[in-house]
Amino acid sequence: MYDGWKIILGLIVFVIIVTLPFTMSIGKPYVQPKPSIDTPEIQKMEKKQCIEPKQYMREMHIKILYSWKDYATREGKRVYVASDGKQYDVSLQNTCMKCHSNKEKFCDECHNYVNVKPYCWDCHIEPKVGGVK
Amino acid sequence: MITRRDFLKIAAFSSLLGLGGAFTINALEKEPGQKVLKDINALKGKRWAMVIDTRKFKTELDFEKVIKACHKAHNVPEIANPLHEVKWIWTDDYKHSFTHTAEEYISDEIKHRKFLLLCNHCENPPCVRVCPVKATFKRPDGITMQDMHRCIGCKFCMAGCPYGARSYNFLPPRDYIKEFNPEYPTRTLGVVEKCTFCNQRIDKGQLPYCVEASEGKIIFGDLYDPNSEIRKVLSENIVIRRKVELGTQPMVFYII
Numbered sequence: 001m002y003d004g005w006k007i008i009l010g011l012i013v014f015v016i017i018v019t020l021p022f023t024m025s026i027g028k029p030y031v032q033p034k035p036s037i038d039t040p041e042i043q044k045m046e047k048k049q050c051i052e053p054k055q056y057m058r059e060m061h062i063k064i065l066y067s068w069k070d071y072a073t074r075e076g077k078r079v080y081v082a083s084d085g086k087q088y089d090v091s092l093q094n095t096c097m098k099c100h101s102n103k104e105k106f107c108d109e110c111h112n113y114v115n116v117k118p119y120c121w122d123c124h125i126e127p128k129v130g131g132v133k
Numbered sequence: 134m135i136t137r138r139d140f141l142k143i144a145a146f147s148s149l150l151g152l153g154g155a156f157t158i159n160a161l162e163k164e165p166g167q168k169v170l171k172d173i174n175a176l177k178g179k180r181w182a183m184v185i186d187t188r189k190f191k192t193e194l195d196f197e198k199v200i201k202a203c204h205k206a207h208n209v210p211e212i213a214n215p216l217h218e219v220k221w222i223w224t225d226d227y228k229h230s231f232t233h234t235a236e237e238y239i240s241d242e243i244k245h246r247k248f249l250l251l252c253n254h255c256e257n258p259p260c261v262r263v264c265p266v267k268a269t270f271k272r273p274d275g276i277t278m279q280d281m282h283r284c285i286g287c288k289f290c291m292a293g294c295p296y297g298a299r300s301y302n303f304l305p306p307r308d309y310i311k312e313f314n315p316e317y318p319t320r321t322l323g324v325v326e327k328c329t330f331c332n333q334r335i336d337k338g339q340l341p342y343c344v345e346a347s348e349g350k351i352i353f354g355d356l357y358d359p360n361s362e363i364r365k366v367l368s369e370n371i372v373i374r375r376k377v378e379l380g381t382q383p384m385v386f387y388i389i
Contacts, residue, residue: 064167071169073280076272076336081168090169094316122321123281125208125313 033113036105041098050099051082062118065092093124101127174338178355180256180275181330182384183341184366185249189350196224196247202346203328208319210302210309219300219309221328222251222343230387233378248387249351251343252277252298252328253375256382260290260299275356275384276330286323295376296383299327356384 001007016023042048050057052064068090071077078090089095100106103126111118190196203209203222212218228235230248254277260269261277268283269290291299305322313319317333320326331341339345344353354363372386 067167068169069280069282072333072336073278073282074270074272075169075171076175076274076332077169077171078333078336079170079172081170093318119321123318125315125318128315 031113033110035107035109036102037100038105039099039101041101045099051080051086051088051095053083065096065120068092092120097124097127103127172337176335176338176340178274178335179357180355180384181254181335182275182354182356182363182386183251183330183344184352184363184370184372184386184388186350186352186370186388187246187248188388190247190249195347195350196249199249199343199346199351200224202342205312206314206317206342207329208306208310208314208317209326210304210306210319211311212304212309217303219302219306219326221300221326222249224248225250231373231375233376234373243389249343250296250298250375251385252294252330253296253381253383253385254330255384257380259293259295259381263289263293265289272332274335276332276335278329278332279325279327281318281320281324281326284324286325288325290325294327295379295381299325301325 037048052060057064068080072090080088080090080095082088097103103121107118200222204211204220207221209221210219224247227239227244227246227248230250254275256275258269258271258277261271264270265287266283266285268281268285269277269279272278286301288301291301302320302322302324306320310319331339331343334341340353344351352363352366354361356363356367358364366388367386370388372388374383374386377383
């Protein structure tokens with residue numbers, strides 16, 4: 001093998017770089033994000049249920065919000081009929097955040113964990129707890 | 134050497150693959166099975182239009198009430214510098230409101246009268262034609278709407294609009310809003326904004342804020358409905374519109 005040591009050195013560097021995300025987190029405690037639903041509005045509810053089941057909301061909330069934006073601004077459709085037949089106003093600020101008034105402990109909890117930065121709050125006003133920026 | 138037959142086979146197969154990809158993307162785009170409806174109370178109209186009775190706007194306060202109602206509800210920033218200002222509804226004098234069609238020898242009273250100006254929600258809007266990302270579009274009921282999520286801030290629409298109805302957010306708008314309306318979003322730095330004919334209110338069965346605050350000085354309704362109040366007002370009064378010579382078909386009429 002010509003220049004074998006170069007190839008092997010290159011391979012070693014490659015493996016180190018590829019495994020960096022794993023090796024870097026060795027020894028760090030794993031903190032599971034725990035979005036809090038402890039808000040006065042949710043505490044008041046008899047059945048603590050979002051517009052759709054929890055697992056569905058977990059997976060689909062961004063898709064729901066994204067399609068809501070199109071329904072409301074493009075088609076003027078502003079009434080969401082949930083799978084259980086209940087109706088909700090199509091609005092991030094006036095529906096979602098009315099219950100989830102703890103943006104920092106709810107939205108940010110997971111978004112920070114997975115390092116996504118949705119730009120909802122550039123325009124949409126977050127509830128008063130954190131104050132309007 | 135590839136045969137003609139093989140080439141066709143490969144081409145057909147790859148176009149099938151491409152189609153499959155397009156279907157997947159389309160399927161991902163909208164959450165299937167969602168049921169979103171129009172509000173049953175929504176005002177129904179085929180072409181929303183507005184008549185402003187300029188004879189009834191007499192004092193500064195009459196204008197201020199209307200402008201404040203709109204700007205406060207929609208979180209419009211108050212920026213004093215005219216280079217950076219943001220406005221949805223504002224005033225100007227006769228000569229500047231009706232450029233090219235302004236009558237030179239009209240009465241002094243009209244010459245000094247102030248006119249409420251806003252987006253004309255044109256039938257044939259140049260802003261919609263020039264928008265490269267389809268952020269601005271016509272709703273079926275005639276409202277020229279803008280999707281702020283999609284606006285890239287290119288300002289083509291501002292160049293296209295002959296009425297100066299569009300403002301660009303040169304400065305972070307939140308720094309210039311004194312009191313926030315928590316029910317309505319603000320805008321962000323670098324997008325264009327304008328009057329939306331309060332489509333969010335129409336969709337819920339309410340009249341626009343300016344119409345409500347004007348206490349009868351502004352009439353709003355469906356231009357295509359021959360029995361509507363607005364048609365009655367239009368048939369009984371002589372009205373003018375801004376820059377009709379451009380062919381944009383503005384939907385805001387002024388009783389002189």
